[in-house]
Amino acid sequence: MPKDHEGIGASSKRREDVRFLTGAGNYTDDINVNGQAYVHFLRSDVAHGRLTKVDTSEAEGMPGVIRVFTGADFEGVGGLPCGWCVTDRHGQPMQEPAHPVLAQGKVRHVGDPIAAVVAETAEQARDAAEAIEVDIEDLPAVVDMKAALKDDATKVHDDLSSNLCYDWGFVEENREAVDKAINEAAHVTTLELKNQRLVANPMEPRVAVGDFNRATGEHTLYTTSQNPHVIRLLMGAFVLGIPEHKLRVVAPDVGGGFGSKIFHYAEEAFCTFAAKAVNRPVKWTSSRSEAFISDAHGRDHVTKIELALDKDNNFTAIRTETYANMGAYLSTFAPSVPTWLHGTLMAGNYKTPLIYVNVKAVFTNTVPVDAYRGAGRPEATFQLERVIDKAARELGVDPIALRRQNFVTEFPYATPVAVEYDTGDYNGTMDVLEKMADLSGFEARRKESEARGKLRGLGLNCYIEACGIAPSQLVGQLGARAGLYESATVRVNATGGIVVMTGSHSHGQGHETTFPQVIADMIGIDADMVEIEHGDTANTPMGMGTYGSRSIAVGGSAMVRAAEKVINKAKKIAAHLMEASEADIELKDGQFSVAGTDKSVAWGDVTLAAYVPHNYPLDEIEPGLEETAFYDPSNFTYPAGxxxxxxxxxxxxxxxxxKRFAAADDFGNIINPMIVDGQVHGGIGQGIGQALLENCVYDESGQILSASFxxxxxxxxxxxxxxxxDHSSQTPCTHNPLGVKGCGEAGAIGSPPAVVNAVIDALHSGGHKVDHxxxxxxxxxxxAAMNA
Amino acid sequence: MYAFDFERPSTLAEAEKALATEDAQALGGGQTLIPTLKQRLAMPSKLVSLGAIDEIKGVRKGDDGALCVGGGATHATVAREAAADYPALAALASHIGDPAVRNRGTIGGSIANNDPAACYPAAVLGSGATVVTNKREIAADDYFTGLFETALDEGEIITEVRFPIPEKANYQKFEQPASRFALVGVFVAKYADGVRVAVTGASEGGVFRWSEAEAALSGAFSADAVAGLALSADGMMSDLHGSAAYRAHLVGVMTRRAVESAG
Incomplete structure (x- = not known):
């Protein structure tokens, strides 16, 4: 009998926390391979310049130095690939610059690696790096995106026609209709805003350990990654030319990613390459300072949004123009973030019939920008919910009423920006919020604040997001150079215990707790009988990893499909053991029984029979009980709140x-409410960080001003x-077997507009007519805004 | 960090001798120096830790009634042991950094470094304290000479800081959002012979006395007395976290609040 607190819907405590909290985790920096050497990267301290000299002769003679590498050592090697090609408004592919592992010819941002020293100790490597003579002929730094697009702007990449990566229109066919609707609208609210550049700053900095076995020709890379299979494919196929069967990528315990550990980084390719070149394991551990100038950054959009309304305050059209900073190179999935993860969400929770989104992606002499918790969806939500709030103020209507009036209420709903929401109940979720947040008591709280000399404001926000990033066919049409299915192998051992090998990856999400809850529920056994393995390409089926709140929706679904196969086979075995018809076999509470009889066999009897097939239908099925499934969903999932x-x-x-923050989310079905609470808490905290605190700033010369805590x-x-x-508003996803939607990014998407709307409301209550x-x-x- | 020799003497005399080496550097609690070394921004030949010199760690009452804080006293020690005699000083110490910083960082290390956003310089200057070294006594008004600059000579060790105890005092800190150092910090102290107002975090020249506020408060020690005063933004720092005008404005706000809270 399963313990009744362990299945779907139980707030089981996170089993992985025992090792994390007692110092028993196995992070990449904990991995030390016998005989390893250490890497130090010499990085550019200027934003833009031509490398006229890189002289390593003195460094090569320094104590402990094994070898010094420069860009020249990588001329015969591929560059870091971009995993998504965006097609522009005119049907042309984006401009795609080369991205060498070590700089060749030019440096393009502060932090761009110029050379790397491999030495016996990390300090010796650093000493030698300081002895490398580098001459750089300074070039003007390209920092401001609009200036970067001027005809006379210095080019970040000499071989591209300009600093424009792409000029994307979506939906281009709607452009004129949207223009017309805006021209004819009863009211148009316009807002210009920035979604500032952020640094992800996971608690664990990045680490890479490369190892090469010259006896077998096999490479191993230990790395801080959210998706080891993706790294294996990208690095093996595009950079180093190593086939998958000779390349193993291991991402063990990973201390947070927030998107920044999705991408394939130069340091991973370097350590893999160098381990073979020097015939020694090679380790690199990022310092926090290095992380600020080498981890992909997030956001960095400059946007103008216009919202058109008719005389009855119905939304009639939305038009946006966004400049999206790509940084100096295209990080792995950078082009997709301001386009398909942003433009497709511009309808929000509302039935606006006409939408046109224009995005100009721009190269600058800054650290590359890519997906960061929410990735495109926070940017979409922020501009939409800010402009709606401004419209409500301009029109003198209640911001909740204006939102409710325009909510999508019938599902499925096909938006004018190419996606179809399968299900939702936005009014129901708002009902939950109004009660939980005690909105009716706000005016009394405002008076109490005013009595203490403080201005109190209330900010509302609604969001919709697309999670469970997939389906492969759709994203392929949109330019993805990868599939976005997920995989799982369910291996049942002879005595009934189960190991699930998932292609998704946990770096804080709690897979090791939630995934067993699902299996426990399906079979009716203790969750303790199920272990989850992830993060090693050698023992997991090829999967796409964890990002876009996709683990349970896509990876969990793959696991369910594999478990269903296991159960079907087990029923055949049980039918044989009980000499009954397979169709009559029922599985409940870990017991197979024959319907309408008192005959039953236990789960463990069936699993033992599978591996000790003395009494077994060998003419019908093979021994063993292990199945793999690859799940490719038919749609995104659409959490809303x-x-x-x-x-x-x-x-x-x-x-x-x-003072108060209330979040009502509809995540569909929920596996572990406590973990969902934690995800929402963390997401809101991160969103508050963006709203009030975090800011990655470059000066005009391309120096990063916010390069430490x-x-x-x-x-x-x-x-x-x-x-x-509160997650009680639940409309289960209609197209995955668990009815789940994903919850990892919601807080970070939903909170920034709520905070900023509240601040603006507070200022207005004090008589300060501040729009933004x-x-x-x-x-x-x-x-400054109050005193402008 | 670069390689260096390390000594941890137990007496002042030994410390003086150890610091006589060229490019030797005294180490207090290391809250600034150690990160600087890690970033390879400093290359001392030798670090001389003052952490084992018991004679400079205590907090005592002087013959003249002043509170005498040993140069090696940690912020946590001051927060605890100055609470009865000089609560405003103890409160300031208890809000520096976090518990780890407060149990390592020392008053001597802080004022020897003279970070323009540090809290202690405001208390020392605002109290008209005397900085005592192994060689001499330096009045606070003569001690702070600019950003990260002090009147200390090479190898000079702060042994004690003597704070005259005011009738009323308070420190108000407006934190820089990232570092939580003072974006603006104002220390107000009322003595029988007048009021001192010292400002940290704000000026390009480091900690300074706001003489107009001192004059107004010496006339009438009330928030109203300084309500009409506006500090010029000239010479105030301007950075990511606040313009010169904002800092100048905050000096006024923090000064009023310090007066209101002074006890």
Missing amino acids: AYACEVEVDPETGKVEI MDYAMPRADDVPFYDV IDMPVSPARVW
Whole structure:
């Protein structure tokens, strides 16, 4: 009998936390291969310049130095590939620059690796790197996106025609109709805003350990990755020319990713390459300072959005123009973020009939930008929910009523931006929020704040997101150079225990707890009988990893399909053992029984029979009980929610304090409510970080001004309130076997607009007619806006 | 970090001798120096830790009634042991950094470094304290000479800081959102012979006394007395976290709040 607290819907405690909290995790930096050497990368300290000299002769003679590598060593090797090709408004493919492992000819951002020293110790490698003589002929740095697109702008890549990666229109056929609707609208609200550049800053910096076995010719890369199979494919096929059967990629315990560990990085390719070149295992561990200038950054959009309404306040059209910063090179999935992960979400929760999204992606002399928790969807939500709030203020209508009036209410709903929402109940979710957040009590709380000299504001936000990133055929049509299915192998052992090998990857999500809950429910056994293996290409089927809130929706579904195959086979064995018809076999609470009789065999008896097939239908089925499934869903999933934030603004200093935060989410069915709470808490915290604190800033010369935690403000525990969260509004996904939608990014998507809307509301309550403040809404910015 | 020799003497005399080596550097709690070394931004020949010198670690009451804080006293020690005699100083110490910083960082290390956003310089200057070294006594007004600059000579060791205890005092810090150092910090202290107002975090020249506020408060120690005062933005720092005008404005706000809270 299963323990009744372990199946789907149980808040089982996270089993992985025992090892994480007791220091028993096995992170990549914990991996030390016998005989390993250490790498130090010499990185550019200028944003843009021509390399006129890289002299390694002195460094090569330094103590402990094994070899010094420069760009020249990688001339016969491929560059880092981009995994998504966007087609522009005119049907042309994006401009795609080369991305060498080590700089060749030019450096293009502060942090661009110029050379790498492999030495006996990390300090010796660093000493030698300082002895490398580098001459750089400075070139003007391209930092501002609009300036980068001027005809006379310096080019980041000499061989491209300009700094424009692509000019994307979506849906291009709707362009004129949208223009017409806006021209004819009763009211148009316009807002110009920035979605600032962020640094992901997972707690664990990146690490790579390359190892080469010269006896077998096999390479192994240990790396901090969210998707080891993707790294194996990209690095093996496009960079180093190593076939998969000679390349193993291991991503063990990974201490947070938030998207920044999806991508294939130069340091991974370097360590794999160098391990063979020097015939030694080679290890690189990023410092925090290095992370700021070598991990892919997030966001960095500059947008103008226009919302058209008719005389009855129905939304009639949306038009946006966005400049999206790609940085100096195209990171693995960078082109998809401002386009297919952003434009397709521009309908939000609303039945706006006409939408046109224009995105100009721009190369600059900055660190490459790619997916970061939410990836495109926070940018879409922020501009949409900010402009709706502004429209409500301009029109003098209640912001909730305006939203409710325009909600999509009938499902499935085909948006004018190419996606179909399968299910949702936006009014129902808003009902939950209004009650949970005690919105009717807000005016009393505002008066209480005013009595203490503080301005109180209420900010609302609704979001929809597309999760469970897939289906492969669709994303292939949109330019993805990868499939986006997921895989699982369910291996049942002879005595009934189960190992699930999933192609998805846990770096904080809690797979090791939630996935067994599903299996326990399906078979009726203890969750303790199920282990999850992930993160090693040698023992998991090829899968696409974890990002886009896809683990349970896609990876969990693959596991369910594999488990269904296992159960079907087990029923055949059980039927044989009980001399009954397979059609009459039922599985409940770990017992196979024959319908209408008292005959039954236990799960363990059947699994034993599978591996000790003395009494077994060998003429019908093979021994063993192990099945693999690859699941490719038919659609994205569409979690949605309504958030409310209350802030107090100190009118003397501009400091914002979040007093209350309520989040009502519809994630469909939920496997482990406690873990979902945690995901939402973390997401909101990260969103509050963006709204109030975090900001990655470059100066005009391309120097990064916020390159440490002294200037890059991470949210801390006392920056956030206790949250009220509720997931009771549930419309199960209609197209995956678990009815789940995904919850990993929702908080980060839904919270920034709620916070900023609240601050603007607070300022208006104090008589300050402020339309907008760009994030982070820092005390200095609030004060400046109040005193403009 | 680059390689260096390390000594941990247990007496001042030994420390003086150890610091006589060329490019030797004294190490207090290491809260600035160790990160600087890790970034290879400093290359001392020798680090001389002052952490084992018990004679400079205590907090005591001087014959003249001043609170005498040993140069090697940690912020946590001051927060605890100054609470009865000089609560404003203890409160300031208890809000520097986080517990790890407060249990390593020392008052001597802080004011020897004289970071323009550090809290302690405001207390030392705002109290008209005396910085005592192994060689001499330096009045606070003469001690702070600019950004990361002090009157200390090479190898000079801060042994004690003597704080005259005011009738009323308070420190108000507006935190820089990332580092949580003072974006603006104002220390106000009321003595029988007048009021001192010292400002940290704001000026391009480091900690300074706001003389107009001192004059106004010496006339009438009330928030109203400084309500009309506006500090010029000239010479104030401007960075990612706040313009010169914003910092100048905050000096006024923090000064009023310090006066209101002074006890």
